[in-house]
Amino acid sequence: MNPLALLAAAPAVPYDKAGRYxxxxxxxLFACVLIYVAIMATKLQRLERDLTDLNAELDRRxxxxxxxxxxxxxxxxxxxxxxxxx
Amino acid sequence: xxGKGLRALTFATLIALSATFALVVFWAPNDAxxxxxxxxxxxxxxxxxxxxxAYVVAGVFAIKHLRSDDRRWDLRSYVVIHIALIFxxxxxxxxxxxxxxxxxxxxxxxxxxxxxxLIVFLLYATYQPLRFSIEDPEKQxxxxxxxxxxxxxxxxxxxxxxxxxxxxxxxxxxxxAEGGLPGEMMFVFLVSLxxxxxxxxxxxxxxxxxxxVTWQLRALRRRLLGDxxxxxxxRSAAPTIAPERAx
Numbered sequence: 001m002n003p004l005a006l007l008a009a010a011p012a013v014p015y016d017k018a019g020r021y022x023x024x025x026x027x028x029l030f031a032c033v034l035i036y037v038a039i040m041a042t043k044l045q046r047l048e049r050d051l052t053d054l055n056a057e058l059d060r061r062x063x064x065x066x067x068x069x070x071x072x073x074x075x076x077x078x079x080x081x082x083x084x085x086x
Numbered sequence: 087x088x089g090k091g092l093r094a095l096t097f098a099t100l101i102a103l104s105a106t107f108a109l110v111v112f113w114a115p116n117d118a119x120x121x122x123x124x125x126x127x128x129x130x131x132x133x134x135x136x137x138x139x140a141y142v143v144a145g146v147f148a149i150k151h152l153r154s155d156d157r158r159w160d161l162r163s164y165v166v167i168h169i170a171l172i173f174x175x176x177x178x179x180x181x182x183x184x185x186x187x188x189x190x191x192x193x194x195x196x197x198x199x200x201x202x203x204l205i206v207f208l209l210y211a212t213y214q215p216l217r218f219s220i221e222d223p224e225k226q227x228x229x230x231x232x233x234x235x236x237x238x239x240x241x242x243x244x245x246x247x248x249x250x251x252x253x254x255x256x257x258x259x260x261x262x263a264e265g266g267l268p269g270e271m272m273f274v275f276l277v278s279l280x281x282x283x284x285x286x287x288x289x290x291x292x293x294x295x296x297x298x299v300t301w302q303l304r305a306l307r308r309r310l311l312g313d314x315x316x317x318x319x320x321r322s323a324a325p326t327i328a329p330e331r332a333x
Contacts, residue, residue, distance in 0.1 A: 054303070
């Protein structure tokens with residue numbers, strides 16, 4: 001016999017009033033878990049957005065550092081190093 | 087790290103919940119008196135037990151907070167009570183469904199077990215407004231801990247009082263004098279209890295980890311962009327742990 005037909009003929013959860021109440025009790029639990037997962041997903045999206053913002057800010061800073069190098073030139077820096085060494 | 091072991095715990099919870107559902111539907115025998123309706127027992131009773139134990143655990147965390155003055159214990163106590171309240175609602179809802187199916191009424195006011203569970207829920211429902219009403223974080227944490235300890239001590243006292251009271255219609259589940267649960271039912275019940283406890287702990291861990299990540303990110307934003315880039319928190323019921331104290 002086809003397993004689906006067998007399940008329809010003798011379901012694990014009966015179609016009567018008792019089956020509906022038991023299903024409702026389990027649905028309450030799973031609905032709460034599902035709602036929690038949805039709330040957590042929203043919070044995760046917010047965290048991801050914040051992290052993307054911070055990464056973008058870091059990229060912007062690195063780019064501006066490459067375009068405009070340190071005003072203290074290498075010659076002055078070398079002299080300073082020599083002075084320090086002496 | 088609060089998120090340590092989160093993946094393993096998630097898989098364990100998933101397996102335990104799936105096993106519970108399969109055992110309840112396909113293996114647990116039907117009750118001789120109530121028939122299939124009695125299977126609500128496997129979701130209602132474990133959820134209620136986990137809720138009450140969680141309230142006591144929150145009280146223990148609150149004691150640790152007051153003894154050590156470590157705000158992380160306040161965070162744990164807060165999150166445990168927060169999730170226990172949701173489990174409490176599930177317990178009340180599944181109980182009402184079972185009552186309607188079994189007794190024909192959604193609620194019976196002269197039944198001590200039901201009313202006491204509602205009283206516990208209403209008691210803990212005041213926890214969040216209490217926290218929100220206190221602006222100073224230090225004072226808020228201290229008052230909330232005192233509340234959690236007193237309320238946590240009330241829970242077992244309340245439970246014992248109800249057990250000693252004369253019940254009208256609500257059954258005494260583990261009363262061995264009346265026969266108790268048969269072996270197969272007890273096995274499924276214990277699996278369900280473990281699954282619900284794992285689910286509770288998993289949600290608590292997710293919540294604490296999320297809060298910790300939010301705080302770490304906030305601290306990072308402040309270090310990178312300065313104080314002006316971080317919006318003030320304002321008044322909040324949730325505890326605010328200093329990022330440098332977060333592990």
